[in-house]
Amino acid sequence: MAKRLEVMSGNEAVARAAIAAGCRFYAGYPITPSSEIAEKMAELLPKVDGKFIQMEDEIASMAAATGASLAGLKSMTATSGPGFSLKQENLGFASMVEAPVVIVDVMRGGPSTGLPTFPAQGDVMQAIWGTHGDHAVVVLTPGTLEEVYLETVRAFNIAEKLRTPVVLLLDEIIGHMTGDVMIPDDSELEIIDRPKPTVPPEEYLPYDDSYGDVPPMGSYFEYPFHTTGLHHDKTGFPTTNPVKCGALIERMLRKVFGNREWLEKNVEHYTEDAEILVFAFGSTGLAAEVAVKWAREQGIKAGLLRPLTLWPFPEKRVYDLAEKAKAVVVAEMNLGMMIREVERAVRGVTPVYGVLKANGQPIEPPEILAKIKEVA
Amino acid sequence: MAFNYKPYIREDKFPNIWCPGCGIGILMKAIIRAVHKMGWKREDVALVSGIGCTSRMPGYVNFNTLHTTHGRALAFATGIKHARPDKHVIVVSGDGDALAIGGNHFIHACRRNIDITLIVLNNMIYGMTGGQVSPTTPAGYRASTMPYGNVEPNFDTVNLAIGAGATYVARSTVNNPALMERQIKEGLQNKGFSVIEVVSNCHIQFGRRNKMGDQLVLRHWIKEREVPLRKAKDMSPEELEGKFVIGTFVKKTRPEYTEEYAKMVERVKGASK
Ligand SMILES: Cc1ncc(C[n+]2csc(CCOP(=O)(O)OP(=O)(O)O)c2C)c(N)n1
Ligand code: SF4
Ligand SMILES: [Mg+2]
Numbered sequence A: 001m002a003k004r005l006e007v008m009s010g011n012e013a014v015a016r017a018a019i020a021a022g023c024r025f026y027a028g029y030p031i032t033p034s035s036e037i038a039e040k041m042a043e044l045l046p047k048v049d050g051k052f053i054q055m056e057d058e059i060a061s062m063a064a065a066t067g068a069s070l071a072g073l074k075s076m077t078a079t080s081g082p083g084f085s086l087k088q089e090n091l092g093f094a095s096m097v098e099a100p101v102v103i104v105d106v107m108r109g110g111p112s113t114g115l116p117t118f119p120a121q122g123d124v125m126q127a128i129w130g131t132h133g134d135h136a137v138v139v140l141t142p143g144t145l146e147e148v149y150l151e152t153v154r155a156f157n158i159a160e161k162l163r164t165p166v167v168l169l170l171d172e173i174i175g176h177m178t179g180d181v182m183i184p185d186d187s188e189l190e191i192i193d194r195p196k197p198t199v200p201p202e203e204y205l206p207y208d209d210s211y212g213d214v215p216p217m218g219s220y221f222e223y224p225f226h227t228t229g230l231h232h233d234k235t236g237f238p239t240t241n242p243v244k245c246g247a248l249i250e251r252m253l254r255k256v257f258g259n260r261e262w263l264e265k266n267v268e269h270y271t272e273d274a275e276i277l278v279f280a281f282g283s284t285g286l287a288a289e290v291a292v293k294w295a296r297e298q299g300i301k302a303g304l305l306r307p308l309t310l311w312p313f314p315e316k317r318v319y320d321l322a323e324k325a326k327a328v329v330v331a332e333m334n335l336g337m338m339i340r341e342v343e344r345a346v347r348g349v350t351p352v353y354g355v356l357k358a359n360g361q362p363i364e365p366p367e368i369l370a371k372i373k374e375v376a
Numbered sequence B: 001m002a003f004n005y006k007p008y009i010r011e012d013k014f015p016n017i018w019c020p021g022c023g024i025g026i027l028m029k030a031i032i033r034a035v036h037k038m039g040w041k042r043e044d045v046a047l048v049s050g051i052g053c054t055s056r057m058p059g060y061v062n063f064n065t066l067h068t069t070h071g072r073a074l075a076f077a078t079g080i081k082h083a084r085p086d087k088h089v090i091v092v093s094g095d096g097d098a099l100a101i102g103g104n105h106f107i108h109a110c111r112r113n114i115d116i117t118l119i120v121l122n123n124m125i126y127g128m129t130g131g132q133v134s135p136t137t138p139a140g141y142r143a144s145t146m147p148y149g150n151v152e153p154n155f156d157t158v159n160l161a162i163g164a165g166a167t168y169v170a171r172s173t174v175n176n177p178a179l180m181e182r183q184i185k186e187g188l189q190n191k192g193f194s195v196i197e198v199v200s201n202c203h204i205q206f207g208r209r210n211k212m213g214d215q216l217v218l219r220h221w222i223k224e225r226e227v228p229l230r231k232a233k234d235m236s237p238e239e240l241e242g243k244f245v246i247g248t249f250v251k252k253t254r255p256e257y258t259e260e261y262a263k264m265v266e267r268v269k270g271a272s273k
Helices: A010-021 A035-048 A058-070 A081-097 A124-129 A145-162 A172-176 A242-257 A282-297 A315-324 A338-346 A365-375 B024-038 B054-060 B073-083 B095-101 B103-112 B157-164 B177-189 B203-210 B215-224 B257-271
Strands: A003-009 A023-028 A051-054 A074-079 A101-109 A115-119 A138-140 A165-171 A178-184 A226-228 A266-269 A276-279 A302-307 A309-311 A327-332 A352-356 B045-049 B064-067 B088-094 B116-122 B168-173 B194-199 B226-228 B244-251
Touching: A003 A010, A010 A023, A010 A035, A010 A074, A010 A101, A010 A145, A010 A165, A010 A172, A010 A178, A023 A035, A023 A058, A023 B073, A035 A051, A035 A074, A035 B257, A051 B073, A058 A074, A058 A081, A058 A101, A058 B073, A058 B103, A074 A081, A074 A145, A081 A101, A081 A124, A081 A165, A101 A145, A101 A172, A115 A172, A124 A138, A124 A165, A124 A309, A138 A145, A145 A165, A145 A178, A165 A172, A165 A282, A172 A282, A226 B054, A266 A282, A276 A282, A276 A315, A276 A365, A282 A302, A282 A327, A282 A365, A302 A315, A315 A338, A327 A338, A327 A365, A338 A352, A352 A365, B024 B054, B024 B088, B024 B116, B024 B177, B045 B054, B045 B073, B054 B064, B054 B088, B064 B073, B073 B088, B073 B103, B073 B116, B073 B257, B088 B095, B095 B103, B095 B116, B095 B157, B103 B116, B103 B157, B116 B177, B157 B168, B157 B194, B157 B244, B168 B177, B177 B194, B177 B244, B203 B215, B215 B226
Parallel strands: A023 A051, A023 A074, A074 A101, A101 A165, A138 A165, A226 B064, A276 A302, A276 A327, A327 A352, B045 B064, B045 B088, B088 B116, B116 B194, B168 B194, B226 B244
Antiparallel strands: A003 A178, A101 A115, A138 A309, A266 A302, B168 B244
C-alpha cells in the first residue's frame, strides 16, 4: 500500500485532502483558528488549475463557493464561529438549490468574538440547525489527524453524492495539532462525483425526482437551467403549490436521513461489554479514549462511542449501547448541546451524565475518568 | 423589422409578476437586445440576481439563470465567473439589493474589476417589500418607513462605482430604451467590471406615496430631471441636485481579475516545471 508519512497540522490536512478529493474552488475570509486552510488552498489550488479567492466577507465566500459549485467545480469554504454565523443564510441557499459545498468550521470559544485562539465545541447546534427552515445537512467530526484527512475526502464524497452542503466540524485543537499523518496515495481514495444527467440539455430538469431523491446535476453552461432559493418544482421555477412544496422539503430531508446507514460512522473502544458508555466527539473524543483506557486499567468496564458522523445522529447505536450500560457519560466543550441528543436517543433507559465545559480549556482525560468513577 | 424576443423568453412563465407599466420589463428587453447584438449563444450567458422585483428577471429569460439571496448576487456571480472565465456573466439588482444590503459586494466587485456586467435598476424604493426607503429615495419624498419624507442622504450609484474602480460606468433611464441598450452592450463589451444604472418607475410603491401613482406621471417626473452628461459639465453642484445625469461616465481599461489570476497560475506552473 502506497502510503507516506508526513508531518502536518489538522488545518493543512484539510487542505491537502480537499485537493486529493478533487476540490478545485475555494472562497474564504480569514479567521482564527481556520486561516491556515485558506492559506494552504491559496498555495495549492493554482498548481492544479484550481481557483482560490479571498472574498470580502463570509457571506460572499459562501455565495461564491455555491456559484462555483453550480458552474461545475467541487468547492469549499472554511471559517470559525463568527464567520460560520455569517455563512448560514447562503448555506441554506446551497441546501435549497442542492449545490454540493464543503463548509469547514474550526470551532473556537463563543459566543461572539469569544475566545479566538482557544478551543470549544459550542457550534454543534449551529452546524446542525444554523440556517432557517426545515433542512438537513451532514456534519462530520473527525478526531485524529488521519481522520481529518480521510473525513475531508468523505465530506466531498457525501456532498457530491447527495447534492448537499456538508459541514466538517473541527475545533482549535484539531486544526492546530501537528503530527505524523499517514497519507494514502490518491489512487487508494474512493472519489465520488455528483450524479450527471444522461438526457440532452434541452430535456434536462434540475430537480427531476423520477431519478430518486438525488436528481442528476448538470453544470451551468453545459446544462442551462434556472434555480432559486424560493420553493421550486422539478423544473427549478418557483411554486407555491402545497403538494410540490411539501414534496420538495420532504425529499431534501430524505436525501440525508434516508441515507443514515451509508452516512453513519463511529469509532468505538471497549463497547462490547461497556457498563459505562462514554460519548464524545472531536478532540474531546480523543481525551475520552485515554480516560476509558485508564478506567479499564482500574477494573471499570468503560467504553467509548466517538461519532465521525455527528449528524444524522447515531441514534440507534447510542440506544443499543446505552441499553446495556449502567450509565452514559457525555463529554463536550460546551454547556450541554449534544447531551440533549444523547438523552433523546437513550429515551430514559439509562441515566445520562455530562462533563461539560466552556471556558476555553480542553476537557482532560482525568476529568472524564473522575466522572466515570463517580457513576460506576 | 421588429426585434424577435421569442428565442430569449420563457413564454410559459408569463404573465410575469410585475405590475402593469413597471419599468423592469423595458430593462429586460434592452438586456435581451444587447446580448443578441453581442452574438453570444444563450447557453454561454448566466444571468444572476438577488431578491426584489428587479431580481425576478432571471426567471423569464432563457439563459443560465440564478435567483439568489438578497444583496448577494455579485458574490454568487463572482464564483461562477471565476470558475468559468470563458463564459459571460450578467447581474441585475434593485437599488436596495445592490447598494444597501449588497453594498459591500458592489464595491469589491468594482475593485477587483472582474469581468461581470452589473445593471442596477434604481426605482428609488424597495418595491417588492412594500415601499420602504432605499439608499436612493430622493430627499423629502415619502416611503413607508419615511412617512414624513426621507431625511437620509443618497448614494450616487455612478460615483460609488467610479470611486471603487469599475471600468465602465453609465446611467440611463426608463425613458431611453435605445440608450439603455447601447450602454448595456458597451458594458458587455468591456473586459472588466461594468456598472449601468437605469433609473426606473415604481409607480406603485414609490409613485403612489408621492402623488405619482400613474406610470406616465412618474416617468415624466424622471424625464424632467434628466440632464445629458455634456450639459451637466457646465452646471454647478447646486443645479445638479436631484437631477439624473445621463451618459457614459467611465470607459477605461485596467487589469481584469480572472485574466490576472490565469497569468498567476501560468507563472506558478511554469516555476514548478
Ligand atoms: C436578508 C433579507 N433581508 C430582507 C429581505 C426582504 N426584502 C426582499 S426584497 C427587499 C428590497 C427590495 O428592494 P430593491 O432591491 O430596491 O428591489 P426592487 O423590489 O425595488 O426591485 C427586501 C428588503 C430578504 N429577502 N432577505
Ligand atoms: S412594485 Fe414597483 S418595482 Fe415592483 S413590479 Fe410593481 S411597479 Fe415594478
Ligand atoms: Mg428598488
